Amino acid sequence: MSDEILSVADVSKTFQVKAGDVTAIADATFTAENGAVTTIVGPSGSGKTTLLYVIGSLEKPDTGSITVAGRDILDSSTDLVRYRRENVGFVFQFFNLIPTLTALENVMLSMDIAGVSPSEQNRRATELLAKMGVDGRLLKAHPNKMSGGENQRVAIARALANDPDVILADEPTGNLDTATGKTVVDILSALAHEEGKCVLMVTHDESILDVSDRAFHMSDGKLTELNA
Amino acid sequence: MFRAFHRGFRSFRRNYARNIVVVVLLFVCLTFSMSMLAVKLAADNQVSTIKQQVGNYGQIQISSAYQMKQFEAQRQQSQAERQAAARSMTAAQAQANRVENLVPESLTDQFAKDNYVKTYDKVLETGITMSNLTNTTMTQLFALRQGAGETGGGGGGGRGLGGLTQNSFVFGGNTSGTSASDFTTGAKKLVSGKLFTYADYQNANPVVVIEKNLADQNSLKVGSTVQAQVSGATGVDSTMDLKVIGIYETVQAEQQSQSGGQGLNINPAGNEFYAPVSVVQKLNATPGFLSLGSYYFDSVDNTPALKVTFKKDAVGSGSKYELATDLTDYQAIADPLIKAKNTSLIGLAGALGACAVIILLAMVIIISGRTRELGILKAIGSTDGQVIGQFAVEILCICLVAIILAMGATALIGQSLGNWILPKSQPASQQQAQNQGGPAGGLVRAFTNQQLYNKGGRFNTAAAAKQQQAAKLNVVYRGSLFLYGILILVGLSLLGMAIPLVWIIRLRPARVLSME
Numbered sequence: 001m002s003d004e005i006l007s008v009a010d011v012s013k014t015f016q017v018k019a020g021d022v023t024a025i026a027d028a029t030f031t032a033e034n035g036a037v038t039t040i041v042g043p044s045g046s047g048k049t050t051l052l053y054v055i056g057s058l059e060k061p062d063t064g065s066i067t068v069a070g071r072d073i074l075d076s077s078t079d080l081v082r083y084r085r086e087n088v089g090f091v092f093q094f095f096n097l098i099p100t101l102t103a104l105e106n107v108m109l110s111m112d113i114a115g116v117s118p119s120e121q122n123r124r125a126t127e128l129l130a131k132m133g134v135d136g137r138l139l140k141a142h143p144n145k146m147s148g149g150e151n152q153r154v155a156i157a158r159a160l161a162n163d164p165d166v167i168l169a170d171e172p173t174g175n176l177d178t179a180t181g182k183t184v185v186d187i188l189s190a191l192a193h194e195e196g197k198c199v200l201m202v203t204h205d206e207s208i209l210d211v212s213d214r215a216f217h218m219s220d221g222k223l224t225e226l227n228a
Numbered sequence: 229m230f231r232a233f234h235r236g237f238r239s240f241r242r243n244y245a246r247n248i249v250v251v252v253l254l255f256v257c258l259t260f261s262m263s264m265l266a267v268k269l270a271a272d273n274q275v276s277t278i279k280q281q282v283g284n285y286g287q288i289q290i291s292s293a294y295q296m297k298q299f300e301a302q303r304q305q306s307q308a309e310r311q312a313a314a315r316s317m318t319a320a321q322a323q324a325n326r327v328e329n330l331v332p333e334s335l336t337d338q339f340a341k342d343n344y345v346k347t348y349d350k351v352l353e354t355g356i357t358m359s360n361l362t363n364t365t366m367t368q369l370f371a372l373r374q375g376a377g378e379t380g381g382g383g384g385g386g387r388g389l390g391g392l393t394q395n396s397f398v399f400g401g402n403t404s405g406t407s408a409s410d411f412t413t414g415a416k417k418l419v420s421g422k423l424f425t426y427a428d429y430q431n432a433n434p435v436v437v438i439e440k441n442l443a444d445q446n447s448l449k450v451g452s453t454v455q456a457q458v459s460g461a462t463g464v465d466s467t468m469d470l471k472v473i474g475i476y477e478t479v480q481a482e483q484q485s486q487s488g489g490q491g492l493n494i495n496p497a498g499n500e501f502y503a504p505v506s507v508v509q510k511l512n513a514t515p516g517f518l519s520l521g522s523y524y525f526d527s528v529d530n531t532p533a534l535k536v537t538f539k540k541d542a543v544g545s546g547s548k549y550e551l552a553t554d555l556t557d558y559q560a561i562a563d564p565l566i567k568a569k570n571t572s573l574i575g576l577a578g579a580l581g582a583c584a585v586i587i588l589l590a591m592v593i594i595i596s597g598r599t600r601e602l603g604i605l606k607a608i609g610s611t612d613g614q615v616i617g618q619f620a621v622e623i624l625c626i627c628l629v630a631i632i633l634a635m636g637a638t639a640l641i642g643q644s645l646g647n648w649i650l651p652k653s654q655p656a657s658q659q660q661a662q663n664q665g666g667p668a669g670g671l672v673r674a675f676t677n678q679q680l681y682n683k684g685g686r687f688n689t690a691a692a693a694k695q696q697q698a699a700k701l702n703v704v705y706r707g708s709l710f711l712y713g714i715l716i717l718v719g720l721s722l723l724g725m726a727i728p729l730v731w732i733i734r735l736r737p738a739r740v741l742s743m744e
Contacts, residue, residue, distance in 0.1 A: 049742060058607060058738035085609030096604045096741055100242030110608045112231055158608070 005165050005198045006032040006055065011064030013050055013221075024050040025061065026221040032166070032214070035196040037189055041206055041226075042218035048202035049170050051218070055200065056088050056168050069165040085114045089159030091188075093171035095151040097143040103129060103154045104139040110161035128157040132187060149180035156187055160197075167191060169201040173208065185211055232614055236621020243622070246597070250590040251630045254583060258634035258716070259641070261579035263703075264572040265712055266642040267649055270703045271569035275562050283528030283558025285682045287351075288336050288521040288538065290329050291550035298328075322460060327517045331549055336521025338541045339551075344530040349522040350505045351681055352401040354512045355392060357457040359467060361446055363499050366394050398500045399456075401508030403429045405437060405474065407522075408502055409681050414479065421450035421474035429504035437474035437502040448472055459513045468511060470503065522681050528558050554680055564651045568701055571649050580716070587720055591623070591727040602732055603740030615732050616725070623724040624717075631717045639705055646703040 013025040024047040032038040040048050053059040055066055057073050057080045066073050068087050073080065090096075097106045107125035108118075116124070129135060132153035143151050152172060159167055169188060173181030189211040192199040201208060202218075209215050215226040240247055302310065317325065333350065340348040402408045405423025410416040424435050438448060448454065452472045458465060478498070509515045525534060531553055538551040595602070605615050 050738075053738040053741075056607070058736075058741070081609055081611050084607065090607055092741060096600065096607070098601050098604060100239065105238075109235075109605075112235065113605070113608060113610050113614060115231075162609070 003034050004031045005034045005069055006200065007067040008055065009065045011054060011061045011066060013054060013059065013061045023221045025054065028223040030216055030223060032198050032200050034198050035192055036213035037192045037199045037201065037211055038214045039208055039212035040202045040216045040218050041204060041209065043204060046218045047221040048218050052168050052170050052202050056090060057083055085162055087165045089164035089167050091155050091159050091167060091169040091172050093174040095143065095155045097151055097154055099143050102140045102142055103134055103146065106154055107157045107161050110158050114162050125161065128160055129154065132157045148176050149183060152176060152184050153187065166198045166200060169199065171203050172201060173203065173205055232617030233621050236618040237625060239618060240622045240625040246594055247626050250626050253586045254627065254630035255633045257579050257583040257586060258630050259637040261576055261583060261716065262634050262638040262713060263642045263645045264576035264579060266638055266703050266709055267572040267646045268569050268576060269706060269708055270646060270701055271565045271572065274701065275565050278558065278562050279528050282561055283555050284525045285680060286523045286525065286534060286551050286553040287681050288331055288339055288549055288551055290331060291547050294548045327514050330514055330517035331520060333516045333518055335541060335549065336518060339521060339538055340523065342534060342537045344525045344534055345523050346526050347524040349403050349407040350518050351520045351522050352505050352508045352512065353519045354399055354508060355396045356399045356511050357393060357395045358397050359455040359457055361454060362394055363397055365499050366392060366396055370394065399508050399511065400500060400502050401505030403505055405502055416476045416478050418474050419477050423474050424504050429506050432504060432506040432510065434468055434470045434507055435473045435503065436470040437476055438472055439498040439500060440475050440477040441498045443475050450475060456511050458511055461513065520681055528555060531555050552680060565701060568650045583720055584723055587724040588727060591724050595728050595731045599740050602735050603737035606735065606737040607741060612732055616729055619728040620725050624721045627717050627720045627724065631713055635713055642703040646701040650701045
């Protein structure tokens with residue numbers, strides 16, 4: 001195992017709905033390391049995605065602490081915009097690529113926002129997409145002209161664009177067929193095992209557990225480590 | 229900044245289908261707005277120009293009501309009674325009769341002190357007998373009248389031509405030759421010598437300016453001397469020698485002669501002499517009296533204040549004198565323009581309101597359709613400012629394209645819209661005639677000679693042409709329209725940004741990205 005990069009301690013999150021309070025996360029505590037794939041499995045509505053969004057600073061927890069690469073993201077002095085640019089990269093179930101941009105432009109966009117020069121954006125985006133198997137005419141293809149697998153590979157390239165510490169993947173295979181899903185999982189696994197990234201996946205697809213170094217089960221907001 | 233601009237511009241291009249709909253809608257409303265604005269600016273500009281040309285003139289003269297009263301009184305008497313009354317007049321009564329239809333110089337001088345008065349001229353027009361000159365026009369007129377069994381009528385001095393003989397000529401007195409309306413309007417122009425000056429008026433120098441044809445017929449030239457009779461005088465002071473210092477030609481008379489005009493060889497212009505008003509007063513034996521005081525004010529807007537001043541100055545004289553102005557002319561020309569301006573302002577407000585509604589609704593539709601994009605941008609590390617900046621540029625592009633197209637379209641349809649908005653108006657002269665319609669109106673016109681002095685009398689058609697021209701609305705492109713266009717562009721863009729601004733700040737990416 002490599003270094004610990006992500007630490008989640010006693011994180012809770014409750015949503016207020018008409019029917020009453022719904023506990024999405026209940027005292028979740030775990031760590032994740034560089035060079036490892038950490039997977040959280042569980043049924044729909046168990047709070048997996050909420051936990052991922054809390055770690056990605058898209059949601060704010062009610063209690064607890066989250067440290068990524070030594071940065072306490074719940075500290076009020078932490079620049080969360082910068083954190084999202086530099087420390088985490090998102091991969092979503094529905095890809096969430098910008099439909100009016102090409103594959104190349106979608107990857108370049110992350111770097112553009114971070115202030116990378118246009119020539120460097122182009123070079124690095126081309127390189128990342130090539131690594132994901134997206135090249136040639138696909139570089140200039142819009143998301144609606146690409147397959148689900150191609151879209152998800154572009155999304156992974158975008159997540160890697162600013163060289164983040166942690167890749168947060170929310171149901172990365174949820175919208176893909178089995179074969180394509182396996183390819184995507186292999187890419188994410190390779191990112192962890194060959195490039196030393198910390199990959200945190202949440203999924204209800206238990207087959208992903210095969211490539212996971214650590215796995216947790218989440219149910220009604222409660223997190224339990226599997227094989228503990 | 230540049231990146232935000234680049235992203236916004238790219239986004240504008242990539243979302244062209246939605247944006248083009250907004251551009252088209254805005255273009256229609258902005259074209260109407262800009263056209264209305266162009267009409268308003270043109271109307272403003274023309275009213276301002278008209279104010280410098282019309283409506284700022286006034287003259288103190290014998291009132292039309294007073295002249296009507298005199299006419300009615302004379303009509304009650306038979307010709308024999310009138311002649312008997314004239315014969316039995318004492319010298320003092322004759323002098324009083326002479327100035328009956330004239331304005332005291334003291335009144336015109338007093339009024340000239342008003343702060344709104346910019347220029348002041350004294351005018352005395354009267355008939356003077358020239359001992360050694362024959363008025364060819366009068367000869368022809370007398371011949372015509374004799375043929376019709378009529379005889380010449382009597383009357384006093386002033387602007388009337390009573391007591392005429394074949395040696396009678398019209399004398400126009402002014403404080404300087406250049407202020408005589410015939411010369412200021414261009415109806416007459418000096419062809420030789422010079423016009424008399426203010427110093428000539430002050431010193432009552434016996435100088436005169438005569439007409440070219442008259443000079444030719446009588447072998448007169450600059451430097452010649454003509455003899456005029458002093459009205460009512462006898463003995464050694466009954467005549468005055470006048471030195472010819474200038475010769476003029478009457479533009480319209482010249483044009484008629486060149487085009488071979490047919491009919492009577494009447495050249496009334498040729499019978500008019502111009503001399504210092506102080507000299508004409510001497511010749512007419514009416515020192516201290518004028519036909520009228522002629523004034524130019526600083527603006528038509530001060531006419532009501534000047535009327536009040538005149539009332540104060542003329543207090544005690546009843547309704548004998550009046551301050552006649554060309555306010556009616558101004559109103560006849562400017563009113564349609566002012567109405568067009570007001571209509572265009574309403575149109576402008578409505579069209580801009582429509583633009584505001586369009587941009588707001590369009591942004592609601594566009595932003596709600598691109599909520600996911602906003603969420604993605606925030607999730608991958610965009611600041612609110614970056615996202616807002618991108619949308620600001622996009623909206624700016626939409627408005628810019630719309631306003632550029634609208635400005636082009638305005639150049640094409642602005643004039644037509646202006647013509648459509650401009651109420652159909654009549655020339656001032658026609659309107660005046662209608663205002664004084666009927667037999668009584670005709671009498672008033674006959675007696676009061678409604679043509680104001682500044683229009684240059686009956687020979688000058690330039691003023692009427694100017695009025696006709698001014699009544700048209702000339703919608704032209706001007707710099708201020710472009711500046712207003714930029715202001716509208718900025719205003720619309722800022723308004724359009726209001727929706728995205730609130731939307732972006734309140735957006736929670738986690739909610740958006742979870743949606744399928």
